[in-house]
Amino acid sequence: MFRRMTVAALACLLLSAWRPALAGSQPLSADQARALLHALQFRQGRIAIPAAHASLQLTSGFSFLDAADARKVLEQLWRNPPDTGVLGMIVPGKDARGLVADDGYAVVITYTGDGYVSDKNAADIDYDELLENMQKATRDRNAERRKQGYRTMTLVGWAEPPHYDRSHHKLYWAKDLRVDGMQNDALNYDIRALGRHGYLSLNAVAGMGQLASVKTGMQQILPMVDFDQGSRYADFDRHSDHIAAYGISALIAGGLAAKAGLFAKLFAVLLAAKKLVIAGVAAAAAFLHKLFKRKQA
Secondary structure, X not given: OOOOOOHHHOOOOHHHHOOOOOOXXXXXXXXXXXXXXXXXXXXXXXXXXXXXXXXXXXOOOXXXXXXXXXXXXXHHHOOOOOOOOOOEEEEEXXXXXXXXOOOOOOEEEEEEOOOEOOOOOHHHOOHHHHHHHHHHHHHHHHHHHHHOOOOOEEEEEEEEEEEEEOOOOEEEEEEEEEEOOOOOOEEEEEEEEEEOOOEEEEEEEEEHHHHHHHHHHHHHHXXXXXXXXXXXXXXXXXXXXXXXXXXXXXXXXXXXXXXOOOOOXXXXXXXXXXXXXXXXXXXXXXXXXXHHHHHHO
């Protein structure tokens, strides 16, 4: 049985930690999951993201699922609540092996058009102090989560300290998360690419044991993301463009509490499959894992 803390297991969403699962939703059968995975259209090369006035230039090591396919994975396979804000998903490799492999993961792409996010104070941020404030905010919310019947959560610390690349206007960091009742910590790795009218979010979630591989992948993805000419950070017109009401630090801290309590965009933290595997989906993952191995032989 799969014991992966990755997207590969397709098991047990952590949504129960802060919000109910979809009312009345049922996991897909093995046949349904297998059919869904086989029908996904994996694209490579240059990928336009019109809603964000941006594009990806994916190397041979990554593939893209468009918004429709990404939502099928998130909502039908992993039983997340519907989210019309999802613009796509980046997966390592060229096919569904990137979702079912032992070291597989997925990166969900969204866009926030709140305006130009000023980076003028980026160098002055005390990330140790920011972490302490985020940890306190997480602890303070636990009483309410417990009252509502949800699991409590701990922000253990930075899995990767925040770093802002001022020359390319990109921010990245990773968090080590612990949820009551779960044996292993979860990894949440984030990228924010700043543009003229807002920012792109790239969010990957896996187990802490995958930190090295996810970090490598996210660092490879980082230069593949760019805004289109006219929508880049450098194209900002201070006389006419809207300026966001927050700065760089809020992009990091705000992700903890902005929507649906805590981590509404934290889409798929998975448990070890031996705890609560969704049987049908795990069976489909096993089938594909064996199928692709046969093709390679």
